[in-house]
Amino acid sequence: MLTAKDFIPAAYSQTIESGEYQWSAPSNIALVKYWGKKDNQIPANPSVSFTLSNCKTITKLAFAKKENKDSLSFDLLFEGQPKEDFKPKIQKFLERIEVYLPFLKEYHFTIDTQNTFPHSSGIASSASGMAALAMNFISLEKALNPAMTDAYFYQKASLLARLGSGSACRSVKGQVVVWGKQANIEGSTDLYGVEFPNEIHANFKNYQDTILLVDKGEKQVSSTVGHDLMHNHPYASSRFAQAHENLDALKAIFKSGDLDAFIKIVESEALTLHAMMMTSMPYFILMKPNTLQIINTIWKFRNETQIPVCFTLDAGANVHVLYPENVTEKVLQFIKDELVGYCQNGQYICDEIGNGAILL
Ligand code: PMV
Secondary structure (H helix, E strand, O other): OOOHHHHOOOOOOOOOOEEEEEEEEEEEEEEEOOOOEEHHHEEOOOEEEEEEEEEEEEEEEEEEEOOOOOOOEEEEEEOOEEOHHHHHHHHHHHHHHOOOOOOHHHEEEEEEEEEOOOOOOOOOOHHHHHHHHHHHHHHHHHHHOOOOOHHHHHHHHHHHHHHHOHHHHHOOEOOEEEEOOOOOOOOOOOOOEEEOOOOOOHHHOOOEEEEEOOOOOOOOOOHHHHHHOOOOOOOHHHHHHHHHHHHHHHHHHHHHOOHHHHHHHHHHHHHHHHHHHHOOOOOOOOOOHHHHHHHHHHHHHHHHHOOOOEEEEOOOOOEEEEEOHHHHHHHHHHHHHHHHHHOHHHOEEEEEEOOEOEEO
16 A cells, blocks of 8 residues: 655656646545545545536646746636636645655746636535646656556546645546545545445446535635534544445445435435534534525425435535436426526536546
8 A cells, every 4th residue: 555655756757848738627526525634634534426527627737947946936827817816725735745746846837727617606616626736737747757657647646636625636536436544445545536446336327416506605614624623523533433334335335226225325424514514613504595495305306206316515505416317307307397496596507427537
C-alpha cells in the first residue's frame, strides 16, 4: 500500500518551458457521506459516490517558466474573466500540494475555469473544480516524468484533488468511487479515491440523478466548518462506525442489485448527514421547507407506484433524485408534475452516472 511519501517525486528526467492542458472533471454524489476529517484532509470515515456526467468543470492550465522561483505565481480566470475572489482558495491549494509537485514555483500559471452548471445553483463546484485542476497538474508532472505509470497518474491526481477538497478525490474516476480505508474493499485508502473494485449489478448501469435546485443561496455554513464540528460531536464515533457498516451493506447491494435495500441506505445516509449538522454545537439546518416537501412527495410516489426512486442530499437544500435508467420516463413525468413547483424558478438538472475526468 502506498503512503503519502510515495507521492513525493524524485528528480524529473525532462524539462519543459511552456505549454497548456485542458481537462474536464465531473461532480459526484456521495451515497455514504464523508462528514468529519482529520489533519491533511484525511477522512474520519470512508465514503462512496456515483461519479456524475453532465455537471462538470472545464479547466485550462497554461504554464510558462519564470525567472523568480521564490514564490507561487498564477492568474485565475472564471469564464475568461479575472476572478480575484477565487484566488485565496487556489493559493492555499497550491501551497498544500507543493511538497508533491516541487516544480510549482518554477512556472507562472494561468488557470481558466468554467462550469457546465449555473454558477449560483447551489451545486458545489469544489469537487469538479479541484479535480479538473489536479488533472492538469498531474499532466504537467507526467510530461516531466514520462515514465509515470497510468495507475500512479490517477492515484496521485486523486490525492492532489483531495488536498483541494476532500470529496474532489472521488471525481477523477468513474463510475462508483470509494475513498477511505474499508477493511474488505481491496485497495481502498484514506489517501485517494479508487474505483469500486467488486461486482456491480446491471440495475446500477446508467443510474440517473436529477438534481432539483431548491435553494441557490450562499450556504450558511461552509463544509470546512461542518467537518470541524464533528470534532467533539456527541454522536461522532457511532456515526463513523455506521458509515463503515453502511459501506459494507452497499458492497453487497451493488452485487445483488437489491434496490429496496439501496434506497434504505442512501436515504438514511442523507438524513444522517443533516442530523449531524442539526446536533452539532453550534447547530444548523441546511434543508428548506421545499426540501422536506420534495422528500415527502417522493415517499408518497414510491409507496403508490413501487417505482424505486429515492433522494439524497449534499450539504445544502438541493435534492438529488436517484433512480434506475428503466424508469426514467415515469420519474421525469413525476418530477414535472409534482416536484418542479418546489424548485427555485422551476430549475432542475438531469444527470447520470459517468466515467470521470477527460483530457480535452
Ligand atoms: O469535499 P468537502 O470538504 O466540500 O465535503 C463535502 C461533504 C459532502 O458533500 C457533504 C458529503 C460527501 O461525501 O460528498
